[in-house]
Amino acid sequence: MTTRTSLIGGAAAGVLLVLAAGQAQAQDTTVQWRGAPQWANDSLTFKVRGRVYQDYIYQDVDRAVGADFTASNTRLRTARLGVEGTWNTNWSYKAEASIASAGGSTQWEDLILEYRPNDFTSLSVGNFKTVSLENITSSRYIVFMERGPFNDVLDIGRVMNVQAKLNGQNWTAAVAVSGDSVNNADVATNAGTGSKEVFGFNGRVTYAPILTDTQALHLGVWARQRNREDQANFTYQTRNNTNYGARYVSTGAIGVKDQMLGVEGAWVYRNFSVQGEWAKVNVERLADAEADLSAWYVQASWFPTGETRRYEANKGEFNRTRILNPVTSGGMGALELGVRYDNVDLTDVRGVATAGEYQAVTLGANWYPHPYVRFMANYSVSENDNPAVAQDVDVKTLQFRAQFDF
Template sequence: MITKTSLVGGSALGVMLALGLGVSAQAQDTTTSWKGAPQFANDTLTFKVRGRVYEDVIYQDVDRTGTGVDFKAWNTRLRTARLGVEGTWNGNWAYKAEAAISSGGGSTQWEDLTLEYKANETTSIIVGNFKTVSLEDITSSRYNTMMERGAFNDFINAGRVMNLQVKTNGPNWTAAVALSGDSLNSADVSTNLATGSKETFGYNGRATFAPIITDTTTVHLGVWGRYRDRGDQANFTYQVRNNTNYGARYTSSGAVGVHDKTIGLEAAVLHKQFSLQTEYARITSDRTGTASDVDLDAFYVTGSFFLTGETRRYEAARGEFNRTRILSPMTAGGMGAWEVALRYDSVDLTDLKGVATAGKYTAWTAGLNWYPHPYVRFMANYTKASNDNPLTTGVNTQLNDVDVDTFQMRAQFDF
């Protein structure tokens, strides 16, 4: 993967050579603390094993118009199992390496694989495979409200890729810019192509600001942008699942994008037990040849309420959510935390004409979460989704429409 090796790997080497990696070996007593799992510390060196396991049960009812076959399905599956390590040394350096096994054949891939140099308390340089944009995408799935990030996250396709990022922050704001390659898990681009052998390349930036932070109320605002060039790889596809990682996608643009530009807006309000979170994104996709550019849009709104008095934990200096503090965990004789949630999703691909599945996706999702203690969560989601796709042939104006009802439950723990 040429871009990845030259851009990110070379940049990491350059950073280390320029800044120096001074690790002094001193004989110190090793101490142990508990952060979901034992963390070992020796002077400025720390080391901790990390991981998570999500086990799901899913029932799905698919209703298709026209010649499509209706069906019902259910499945028990391993959503993900991850194992990795993280740590720091010399006060200025931090690292993280985590691999995952997923359902559907048990494929293994890298998740976060990062090396960070902290120039000072507020500025750092990060290189590796990680996420850079979108409030819900950056926030760990361990702390997001619903079982899945939803159609919005599928649409923007802003998962982990190789990045060289510079990030700075204050008490209530963050700012970051990054150069990006492709995912570390992607296959190398073939070297015998007539057009060349370039992988996906791009750049992005994100800024957040929390104008209100009090004991009872917090407001988060954010904006981000991204540019991508597919290089010599396949065209970009804009598509959505039905608010679940299981099953087929019924709303999709097909492979149409050569370059694209995305602008995203974020907002969240926390007031005591209540949380409201929303994001909007517009992707302007440049297509091949004489095909006109298209503007594609998506947004979601999620509201949640803790019946047991907790509040979502927001970190303004990082611009993301963190682990909820449970007021009365079962490990202390309590009942844990209970949370109810409701989400609305919308993805609009209708500016792309002539594609049978480039329609509009909308969905409502209701959720119930129980946290026996901070590192264990049981979840239940019900989603009613509509894929309203355009007419292509015949007289049936709903020829490609697909309605999907999904009920899913999850048991998860992390350490």
């Protein structure tokens, strides 16, 4: 699927003009503030949305083989602009594009059309995420600057999906048929080698057996199966708890098919929370070879200022934290402290020197002046162990972020 910057810009401008024109002609239009103005006329709504993350990163890299070095950079991690809205109580949409984030090219992020025949059923089509608590929760609301190696090694980001989902007050159940990302190039048509893109199935179920005003317990399980078809082999690799710098643990492009099983859990009690996930990956390689990979993390968060992570059981994800005393009302904002341990084990892959094990500890501190602005600091100590070739790499990463969204 080929994405062109000019098409994205033109499509976005066209959507904005058409919707704005429609709103200009509407009667009894009201405006309310939801981080940015939202226009509404009966059940028709329209809102511009976006986010900006500006980072500074410093790394100290200690290598068993080769020279040690330090690196630092100020960078635009994310800049996005999009729209969202509803046509009536049943139909809604979201379209968001990243604007050359982290030095890359402009591309689509969430691109979703959703139909809800009632409050408990939805059908969605588009480019979006489907599995893992940390993955589905927006980066605006996670505890740390990056989701970490768990999401990196599993490659469970946005792809094109057709998804059916049911939910109650404290549970969700979803299944989806998946393809490739909308941003990836079309598979070249070639009668000799084939031209099929990645194809897969996935599903996720969540349940909150405890859900009160002061605490919530989240349990979940998900599974995914995919086939590379005529595209490149799957690669399983991880960075050092940051989007910056090199990867030192990687299998290379080895996967023809894979099956994943993940479990997730979280407990929120007043201003304290813990969260963790574990996943097992069975990778099918060429010549009938197989390998089993694993990844897991556990983290804790505490608000000394009394806030609580806002868990939504009918969605199976976390949402925006409510700030008790924002600076815009004369308060000091909210302070959050966090700690996380990550582990990825790729050592079952034979014949690849860098298919090792990764582990890291990350400390984090976040200050929220008000709900739509956050300043973040993370410090990670990472170990990349490749026992087959003694190419161990230890990385210390200090990074800061200024974040706002609307």
